Amino acid sequence: xxxxxHELTAGYALDALDPEERRAYEEHLxxxxxxxxxxxxxxxxxxxxxLAATGxxxxxxxxxxxxxxxxxxxxxxxxxxxxxxxxRGWALGAVAAAAAVVAIALGAWAASxxxxxxxxxxxxxxxxxxxxxxxxxSARFVALAKGDGRLVVAPEGRAAMIVDGLExxxxxxxxxxxxxxxxxxxxxxxxxGGGRSVVAVQGTVGKDAVVAVTLERAGGVNAPxxxxxxxxxxx
Amino acid sequence: xxxxxxxxxxxxLVALVARGDEVALAELYDRVGRMAYGLAFRVLRDDRLAExxxxxxxxxxxxxxxxxxxxxxxxxxWILTLVHRRAVDLVRREQRRRAEPLDDAEGHEEAASASAxxxxxxxxxxxxxxxxxxxxxxxxxxxxxxxxxxxxxxSELAERLGEPLGTIKSRMFAGLARLRELLxxxxxxxxxxNPEFTS
Numbered sequence: 001x002x003x004x005x006h007e008l009t010a011g012y013a014l015d016a017l018d019p020e021e022r023r024a025y026e027e028h029l030x031x032x033x034x035x036x037x038x039x040x041x042x043x044x045x046x047x048x049x050x051l052a053a054t055g056x057x058x059x060x061x062x063x064x065x066x067x068x069x070x071x072x073x074x075x076x077x078x079x080x081x082x083x084x085x086x087x088r089g090w091a092l093g094a095v096a097a098a099a100a101v102v103a104i105a106l107g108a109w110a111a112s113x114x115x116x117x118x119x120x121x122x123x124x125x126x127x128x129x130x131x132x133x134x135x136x137x138s139a140r141f142v143a144l145a146k147g148d149g150r151l152v153v154a155p156e157g158r159a160a161m162i163v164d165g166l167e168x169x170x171x172x173x174x175x176x177x178x179x180x181x182x183x184x185x186x187x188x189x190x191x192x193g194g195g196r197s198v199v200a201v202q203g204t205v206g207k208d209a210v211v212a213v214t215l216e217r218a219g220g221v222n223a224p225x226x227x228x229x230x231x232x233x234x235x
Numbered sequence: 236x237x238x239x240x241x242x243x244x245x246x247x248l249v250a251l252v253a254r255g256d257e258v259a260l261a262e263l264y265d266r267v268g269r270m271a272y273g274l275a276f277r278v279l280r281d282d283r284l285a286e287x288x289x290x291x292x293x294x295x296x297x298x299x300x301x302x303x304x305x306x307x308x309x310x311x312x313w314i315l316t317l318v319h320r321r322a323v324d325l326v327r328r329e330q331r332r333r334a335e336p337l338d339d340a341e342g343h344e345e346a347a348s349a350s351a352x353x354x355x356x357x358x359x360x361x362x363x364x365x366x367x368x369x370x371x372x373x374x375x376x377x378x379x380x381x382x383x384x385x386x387x388x389x390s391e392l393a394e395r396l397g398e399p400l401g402t403i404k405s406r407m408f409a410g411l412a413r414l415r416e417l418l419x420x421x422x423x424x425x426x427x428x429n430p431e432f433t434s
Contacts, residue, residue: 015323041415056273063261066289073297152254
């Protein structure tokens with residue numbers, strides 16, 4: 001490898017290359033594992049430099065402005081209901097996403113930064129399962145017939161329910177998830193609600209099944225006793 | 236109400252953003268937005284331009300989250316890289332650079348919105364980085380600070396400092412490699428956050 005271009009890794013990590021050199025380096029980077037590794041480590045250093053630069057606070061309006069602009073903007077989302085071409089890049093992306101999810105258990109950097117550890121391990125395990133499904137590039141969305149949110153169905157019928165706007169279940173109560181095949185509901189997990197819930201559906205969700213959520217006695221019951229607060233379209 | 240996504244890593248949040256999840260984007264902003272703005276402000280020295288850089292970067296996160304790979308960089312690193320790239324692009328376009336970008340943006344103590352633990356962590360991290368920078372040879376430190384905080388390219392630095400371009404390139408590489416060693420040496424082995432600071 002040309003030593004000159006290798007040395008540009010530092011300038012690239014600091015955004016200090018002229019446009020032409022930047023392009024040349026990016027081309028080189030695609031095929032150079034050594035530079036990729038070096039760059040990853042230099043980026044850690046530039047992140048430290050970024051953290052050291054803390055200045056005043058942004059205006060409160062900036063957050064809303066960003067979210068409003070995002071809502072108005074089309075996104076490069078994974079197309080719904082299309083078999084993704086599993087190129088090498090995507091496959092790696094999926095592995096990386098799964099690895100990222102695993103990182104939660106390792107007391108990921110941000111979690112410790114914000115002092116937000118202390119969730120029960122089983123809760124984390126369930127969340128990891130849900131996130132693995134949600135971030136599976138071959139999963140598809142199914143709209144809800146009732147409630148706000150969506151059902152995400154990955155291959156082999158693994159599914160996660162995303163429900164927005166459910167009040168936290170009152171004391172002595174819990175939300176219970178059901179997989180309904182025909183008219184037969186099967187228990188598929190419980191959750192507490194409140195804000196946005198991302199819940200792994202236990203068992204598998206087959207074709208034409210419906211996933212529904214009811215409010216039940218704490219601990220869950222064997223068959224639903226109330227009207228669903230959320231329900232998917234048939235899968 | 237605390238976000239339901241509070242327990243997720245930034246990497247997992249980016250995975251949700253790639254699925255069009257606005258709540259996850261908001262959570263990412265709540266975690267990284269202040270750091271991002273602090274960085275953009277340090278480079279640009281202007282509220283409006285700094286906010287533009289942060290907004291552009293978060294919209295880039297929104298648009299391109301599906302292409303993010305956790306193998307390449309941590310999500311926070313990725314976002315701050317996008318912010319920095321936009322900030323230096325803007326500073327070059329606006330020709331806003333000050334003669335002395337080395338002045339620290341002192342006087343911006345942690346704002347009331349930061350939690351005590353976050354403020355303590357940032358304070359600790361900033362001290363650590365500044366201590367490491369002070370240990371670099373002056374020429375290396377100067378090259379890194381003028382490039383990263385001042386937005387100067389290597390060839391602009393060569394001209395400004397009256398040195399050959401090759402010297403600047405080598406200096407920057409050696410300086411960044413040394414800074415990495417210094418930071419590794421002082422890092423907590425369980426991660427950058429030292430839990431002792433929380434209690």
